[in-house]
Amino acid sequence: MTSPSPRRVIPLKAEPPSSLSSAERKAIEAACGRLKSLPGALLPILHAVQEELGFVPKDAVPLIARELNLSIAEVHGVVSFYHYFRQQRGGRHVVHLCRAEACQALGAVALEAHVKRSLGVDFHGTTADGAISLEPVYCLGNCALGPSLMIDEKLQGRVSAQRFDALMAQVRAQAAKP
Amino acid sequence: MSAVRIFVPIDAAARSVGADETAAAIAAEAQRRKIDIELVRNGSRGLLWLEPLVEVEIAGRRLAYGPVADHEVASLFDAGFASPHPKAHGPTEEIPYLKRQQRLTFARVGITDPKSLSDYLAHGGYRGLAAALALKPADIVASVTASGLRGRGGAAFPAGIKWQTVLKAPGAQKYIVCNADEGDSGTFSDRMLMEGDPFVLIEGMTIAALATGATRGYIYLRWEYPDAERALEAAIAAAYAAHYLGENIQGSGARFDLEVRMGAGAYICGEETSLLESLEGKRGQVRFKPPLPAIAGLFGMPTVINNVITFASVPIILERGGPYYQNFGSGRSRGTLPLQLAGNIKHGGLVELAFGLTLRELLYEYGGGSLSGRPIRAVQVGGPLGAYLPASQFDTPIDYEAFAEIKGMLGHGGIVVFDDSVDMAAQARYAMEFCAIESCGKCTPCRIGTTRGVEVIDRLVAGQDAPKQETVLRDLCETLTLGSLCALGGLTAFPVLSALNHFPEDFVKSKRAPASA
Numbered sequence: 215m216t217s218p219s220p221r222r223v224i225p226l227k228a229e230p231p232s233s234l235s236s237a238e239r240k241a242i243e244a245a246c247g248r249l250k251s252l253p254g255a256l257l258p259i260l261h262a263v264q265e266e267l268g269f270v271p272k273d274a275v276p277l278i279a280r281e282l283n284l285s286i287a288e289v290h291g292v293v294s295f296y297h298y299f300r301q302q303r304g305g306r307h308v309v310h311l312c313r314a315e316a317c318q319a320l321g322a323v324a325l326e327a328h329v330k331r332s333l334g335v336d337f338h339g340t341t342a343d344g345a346i347s348l349e350p351v352y353c354l355g356n357c358a359l360g361p362s363l364m365i366d367e368k369l370q371g372r373v374s375a376q377r378f379d380a381l382m383a384q385v386r387a388q389a390a391k392p
Numbered sequence: 393m394s395a396v397r398i399f400v401p402i403d404a405a406a407r408s409v410g411a412d413e414t415a416a417a418i419a420a421e422a423q424r425r426k427i428d429i430e431l432v433r434n435g436s437r438g439l440l441w442l443e444p445l446v447e448v449e450i451a452g453r454r455l456a457y458g459p460v461a462d463h464e465v466a467s468l469f470d471a472g473f474a475s476p477h478p479k480a481h482g483p484t485e486e487i488p489y490l491k492r493q494q495r496l497t498f499a500r501v502g503i504t505d506p507k508s509l510s511d512y513l514a515h516g517g518y519r520g521l522a523a524a525l526a527l528k529p530a531d532i533v534a535s536v537t538a539s540g541l542r543g544r545g546g547a548a549f550p551a552g553i554k555w556q557t558v559l560k561a562p563g564a565q566k567y568i569v570c571n572a573d574e575g576d577s578g579t580f581s582d583r584m585l586m587e588g589d590p591f592v593l594i595e596g597m598t599i600a601a602l603a604t605g606a607t608r609g610y611i612y613l614r615w616e617y618p619d620a621e622r623a624l625e626a627a628i629a630a631a632y633a634a635h636y637l638g639e640n641i642q643g644s645g646a647r648f649d650l651e652v653r654m655g656a657g658a659y660i661c662g663e664e665t666s667l668l669e670s671l672e673g674k675r676g677q678v679r680f681k682p683p684l685p686a687i688a689g690l691f692g693m694p695t696v697i698n699n700v701i702t703f704a705s706v707p708i709i710l711e712r713g714g715p716y717y718q719n720f721g722s723g724r725s726r727g728t729l730p731l732q733l734a735g736n737i738k739h740g741g742l743v744e745l746a747f748g749l750t751l752r753e754l755l756y757e758y759g760g761g762s763l764s765g766r767p768i769r770a771v772q773v774g775g776p777l778g779a780y781l782p783a784s785q786f787d788t789p790i791d792y793e794a795f796a797e798i799k800g801m802l803g804h805g806g807i808v809v810f811d812d813s814v815d816m817a818a819q820a821r822y823a824m825e826f827c828a829i830e831s832c833g834k835c836t837p838c839r840i841g842t843t844r845g846v847e848v849i850d851r852l853v854a855g856q857d858a859p860k861q862e863t864v865l866r867d868l869c870e871t872l873t874l875g876s877l878c879a880l881g882g883l884t885a886f887p888v889l890s891a892l893n894h895f896p897e898d899f900v901k902s903k904r905a906p907a908s909a
Binding site: 352 | 404407441670763776
């Protein structure tokens, strides 16, 4: 068996046009530099970018493509395939509301209506004050204690309409602190 | 006198109902009263309706209190943690829900500190690996084959045969991949195990590596499980530090490197070939089979890919021998299955039992009926692609073949309970909608058929030429079943047709209850 030939990097003629700030650009390049030698590096890089910036900016795609020697279409295909990767800037906090069957059995459909009304947004939307983005999720693994949702990385169970409002008040109070 | 040990679970489900606040209140109260305590954040015992479940170790016995909210902590201290207390349940091991279980895979979950390797070792951890290190690869595989263990992810393929194929397959690099993309609604056993006893998964994967000659492993974990990620990362670091991972494992000369990779919210990545694509950094699109992953899997190399519970069941098989595990179960379903009682159920949680008991026993003797107190009308077993079963089928034994006979599937062991307020036409519509959202788009029946399915159900329920719509729906389900590339499209007919066949009245406009606000 012959060893695989090293990948040839074809230099781009021109820098792709970019709306990225220099800090964003630096974060993306750092993530690529740190992770691109991993086998199957694209998902780890996209996770790192989203963790750092809160979303994967449109103009990150050509940059990552160049770093990994992939086509822009390949990277765009991956970013857009996975529900978790956001392509628009979101709110300061993200609420993932479970829509799956076990939560439905405990009133998730009514809770969903309340959540949308109370935040004044639909799924994938962000509240006017920029505090909260709302996303659907299909199971959080809390199926005996539903309805469930996740605020950033913290799971919440047995969420009633009242408890949801209290949780949102907490989140907003935290955000308002200096 | 040594410090009193108090246990408050760090499991995400327990935390979702206030375990962190309860733990903080206990620490503060102990300090205020100048009582020396050792606070252990254990896994969950799986009695989820009692979470946060606080346990106090007195004279070597653990006494259970639950659910304990933070404001109730002071009253526990006032009572000196002795019964009677309104939240006391006596010794944890004696609670019938737990006492009647047969915990093999979950033997340590809820008992040990998941961060502590020494705790794991003190509770029988790594004995399976020690046994495996003394065996030839073929003998490890033979032991797993003899146990009758079948893949616990849902497809129930015999694990020993898969391992044997990888052992025999030539390849410069072989891989062990753990499918921790537990996407089925109603399931949480993988999550509980990874958070409550991550070392047993690492041990099982290490044994698989020894059995097949693999030297690299990945745990593909869904992003929805950040607590499990933390637990796994901590356990992997501890295992490396103590030479249970890395080069020269326990002086054997064998090498195995393991890392966690995060998914990104795609249900389809629970399908094994789609998961492998995702691990390679691509869209999670299903591959054609053959070749099987055992022959050409990750990066084209021979790969063992199994579910969390499958790997986690291996250490006890190696420790006690295949026949010990094989002794549990019924028919061709051997060993135990961690079942998950979910949805509208009074006593939701994890119940690990040998195959063979009936769904009814599980729902009423363990589950205690519905949470709402209303009659149970339907139960969905096996995730979003599992059948909806009516009460007339509750006597079906928990067994892969018995479920296949009633056109259902056991899948990953999730059981979602609905009371009589459920609208089964809405559930059928949701099944189609879910499949449309999560379709990888590679094959036409699934990509387009499920969107058309939603529309047909809408017309059927609206009473627009209903008999014709029903014919179209059944025909569409047949196309999905026979023409889809993988189980996502292939099984969508299960929930849809079971709802239509068992609850036809919900699909008839004149018989439907007016939509409530």
